[in-house]
Every structure is written in structure tokens, then in C-alpha cells.
Amino acid sequence: MGRTTIHDVARAAGVSVSTVSKALNDNGRMAVETRARIKQVAEDIGFRPNALARGLLFNRSFTIGLLTNDTYGRFTLPVMAGVSEALVDKGVSVFLCAIEDDPALGKIHVDAMLDKQVDGIIATGKRIDRSLPVDLSGLPVPVVYAFTEGAPDSVTLTSDDAQGAGIATDWLLGLGRQRLVHVTGPQDFASVRERAMAFRMHAGAEAEVLCGVWAERWGHEAVAQLWGRVGEKPDGIFCGNDQIARGVIDALRERGVRVPEDVSVIGFDNWEIMADQARPPLTSVDMNLKELGREAGRTVLALAEGKIIEPGLRKLPCRLAVRQSCGGGSA
């Protein structure tokens, strides 16, 4: 029920607190059987050390803060899951702070985290070319950026947009598709430009790129544009996200164009709830966000333990999640 302290263990075992401490932490020299007995007693009375006290002593709280402005959580949650997974074994817990785009709220949360002596902070966002509305430089704890613009000379992780676009394009080409189009989001996103460039590198410099918005409706519109023209139609469409892809697929079906027989469609994000429900289910580029989170967790912990990590932008590879919207292959 109440909190049992190390004194309780000492009393129950008939030894001193320092002996108990050493026994439980496998420190110092002592009779192996004394150690075993003390451990047993501690377990019996359900003793668990107070992390606050240890933290005070070690100047370490075994806690890290995760800051995000992604309210919807499509990016944050997988990242969070990865972070947590990487840290739970080390006894590290994660504070999640959603700060929207409010600088004041951001400062409040960062201050609260620092007060609580977090060992480090992971900042995550929705895009690599925007930073959170709060200054994280010069903090007394290490900061790792994931999917958001970091301070210069910081460690920043993101997924490799060019590589992701490359494998998507190559997949379409590998299926024998010849007339590829890339239907994507607004050009002011760095990731849009990066993916488009890679798309052209793989599909040929003359391959067409249509920029619009991140919405299903833009997928419909793009199909209307493409099929409204005279001449040959595309046989492979690489979309900038799964919502656009969903719109494209629906628009094609409504025109009587068959997916994947006539046209292969591929998405980006591998947002399961979207990709699985598409008709047919959508092949999509997966950014490995969970792995990105694991890496962020490992990195911030290493930094907190004083290890030196090379600063700079690290791009983690994407992989392809194959479903039925491309045909051929393993589908």
C-alpha cells in the first residue's frame, strides 16, 4: 500500500541501509548469501527505490521530454512508440507535450520539463523545413530533432525522401510502367521538392510532376487534368501522400480506369487506416517512423550519458509496403 523505503528493508533484514543499498545495486563486497537474503526481503516487502531520490543524487531523472506540434499525431504517435520502446528497458519514461504552434505554451512545457530535470528532449514536428515555435538551443540538456528543423550543429533525424521516392519510382518501372506521373503536395514543402527531384532522376527528366494540396480532392482534380488531355494517358502514378493516392484511385475508378490493370498507383506515408481501406488497398512508401523514434531515443540517451554524437542531419531509409494497387510483383 504505502511506500516502503530502504529503511523498511534494512529493518526487516536486520542490517543497515548502506548494506541494503549495496546489496540491491550489486555494489561493494559482501557475503553472497547476505546479498541474496536482502534481495529476497526487499522483494517480499515490495520495495522499489524512489526515483526522485535517486534523481536528486545523480542529477538524472531517467525521464525525457517529447515535444510535438503535430496535434493530429499521424507522425508523432509512431515516433513516440519507437522512442518509448527504445527507452523502456533503460527505465526511462517519456513526457509527451503537445504545444500546437503556441510559443508561450512551448516555453511553459520546456520549463516544466527542465524543472523536472529531464535527461534530454526530443523535438518532433510534421515537416523538416519548419521549426517548432520554441528555442531549444543553449539548453542544459541534449536535444534531438526528429522530423522538424533543428538548431545548427544539432542532431536531426528525418526520413530519406529522395530514397523513398526512388524506390517507389523504381517499383513502378520494374513493373513495366512507362509513362509515370508524380502527383504531390505544395511545392513549398522541402520534402515535396526532394521527392520530385528523385522522381525525375529515376523516371526521366521529362517525367511530369503535378503539385497541389495534401487532400483527396486534389487527387481527383489531378486525374481530371491528366485524363482531360488528348494523347496517351499515364500508366503509373506516384502520389505524395496516401490521401492524394486515395483520391486518385477513386477518381480513376469513377472514370472506368482499372487499378492496377490499367494504371499502377502508389502512395506515401503508409498510413494504414487509409491504405488498407482504399479499393484496391494501396501500395505505399513507409517512412519507418517507429524506427526513427527508436533511433531518436537511443541518440538522446547516448547524449545524456555524455557520449559524443556527430551532429548534422541523418536521413533514415524508407521501405515499400506492397499491397494491391500496383499489380504485378508479389501482389
Place this chain on the structure above:
Amino acid sequence: MGRTTIHDVARAAGVSVSTVSKALNDNGRMAVETRARIKQVAEDIGFRPNALARGLLFNRSFTIGLLTNDTYGRFTLPVMAGVSEALVDKGVSVFLCAIEDDPALGKIHVDAMLDKQVDGIIATGKRIDRSLPVDLSGLPVPVVYAFTEGAPDSVTLTSDDAQGAGIATDWLLGLGRQRLVHVTGPQDFASVRERAMAFRMHAGAEAEVLCGVWAERWGHEAVAQLWGRVGEKPDGIFCGNDQIARGVIDALRERGVRVPEDVSVIGFDNWEIMADQARPPLTSVDMNLKELGREAGRTVLALAEGKIIEPGLRKLPCRLAVRQSCGGGSA
């Protein structure tokens, strides 16, 4: 940049640490100007008290734990946002722990939270008739359940399914719809049964309820069933979630049935990304998850401060988010 302590403030102000402490906490009697001066000095050198030390003293960490098995986060994130919002002003931070359905993982996280002396725990899930895979009874800290089955005699919050179904049904009736159908999820969900019952109470005991799965494809299938029969077709469809509604809308359009002119469709969850992208955008029941989170936060904090809260199941009202899929009204 290191950590400035209360000793630093004392030295800088030329007083003792106890005086500083009293000054900053507005405790004890002291010259009003001394107090002001000390506060100023503290601010100048950027002093912030170490929460670990205070926690050790007060047996309070100003931290709560949020436990969830909702990996996808559609429910957890809004709840989390509400919890955080309710607690940030009180200086309370939130540990987020995703435990999937793994009892071992659950125990690890709960133990870690207790070690860190959380002031309380909020347990959230995906449905009110299933409990998390971890026993939270008999813990030394208060527990509030939100959207998951709680221990007997605990405080449990959930949304009012019957009331939500009621306002949806009434809305359809108010628009003059006469032949209502409810297309919903699996009958083993308590919320499915509760909503269906309320639907029948409002629409008439003979009103039809079709149970299936929580997927778009079931929406298509249900429409095929309904329109495949001889006789009059429904003119109002209340769906158990937004995915089903989306499937229903798409299926109707593909049959040439107009929404909302011929049939009004209403969803449940008000999952914006789904509801906004539907064609037409979907009117949907909103469970006010953020408010539920706020209430959970307030409640667990009150409990942590020793206040007495009436145990039992509290149902929070839903509201209708009106878009265009029903026609009439304000659409």
C-alpha cells in the same frame, strides 16, 4: 548554463537559503522589500527550483501517468490533449505510456510510473467494455479510467453513447427523414448495443439496425443489402462510425443515389480527417474527447490532492458536428 540552485540565489542576494525559500514561496514573515529583492535576484540569475527535490520533500512529483492501449491514437490523442491542457497550469506533466495489449509491458510501465512517484494515473482505451491488460487496483495513487473498463468503485469517464445516438437520430427526424436505418459495428461492443437501443427509442422500435464491422467496406455492403431489396429504401442512415459512413456515402454515390438530397447520412466519432474528406463532408457525432480528457485530468488531480470524488461511471455528452451530408438544417 549549468543548474542554478537556491544557494546561488542566497549568495547573490546576500541572505540565507531559508530566507530565499520563504521569499519565493510567499511564506513566513519578512520585509516586503527583501522579498521583492530576492525574487528579482532569483529571476535575474534564472533560478528554477529542482522539482525532484521538492517532490522528495512533498511526496509529490507533479507528474501523472497516462496509460493507453490505443496504438493508433485516434482516441488517445484528443484525450491526451485535454488532460495536458487541464494540468499544464498546475505545473503537472504527463507521462504517456503505450502498452499495446501486453501485460508485461503494462506492468513495467506502471512500475516505472510508481517509482517516479506519479501523483495519479489515467487509464484510457478504445472501448468501455474492455479493460487494460494490467491491474490498477490497490495502487498507492489514485486512478481514473477514461474510455476503458475500470475497477469496481473507481472513477470512470466515458462518452454518452445513448445520448449521442439520440441527437443523431433526432437530427435526421428533424430534417423530415422517415425511414431510418442504423449501420454499425460488431454487436459485442457495448457501445454498439447502447447506441442501437437509443436509435430504436428515438426512431421507433421497428427501425432497422445492421451490425457488421468497423470498416468502409461494411458500409458498401450494407448499402448493397438495403438497396438490393424490393420495396422502399431508407432516406436516413445513421452510421456507427465515420469509416462506415464514408463507405455508405461512396456506395450510394456509385448507385446514383444522391447524398444528401435523397438520403441523409450521419457518422460517429467526428474524425476530422475522414469527415472532411468525404463527399459530401460528413455530419458526425463528436464525443468531445478533449473535454473528456480535461475532466479526467481535473479529476485525477483532485483525487491526488485528497479530495473525495464520488466513484462510478460518468457519461459525458456528445455533440453534433454538422457538415453537408444531411442537407437541410444549417447546411
Place this chain on the structure above:
DNA sequence: TTGAAAGCGATACCAC
């Protein structure tokens, strides 16, 4: 009005 000292729970150094 201010300061010295005890103590929150745990660890580690140094005697014995």
C-alpha cells in the same frame, strides 16, 4: 525579520 539545522530517500566514501 532572519538564519541554522533537521530531514525527504537513496548512494558512496571511508572507517571499523
Place this chain on the structure above:
DNA sequence: GTGGTATCGCTTTCAA
């Protein structure tokens, strides 16, 4: 091998 004691940063009696 084992136990006393100082210490982490802060708050709170109690004395001066």
C-alpha cells in the same frame, strides 16, 4: 563484510 555519515536541492520548524 558491514555500518556510520555526508550529500543531492529544497522546505520547514525553531532559535536567535
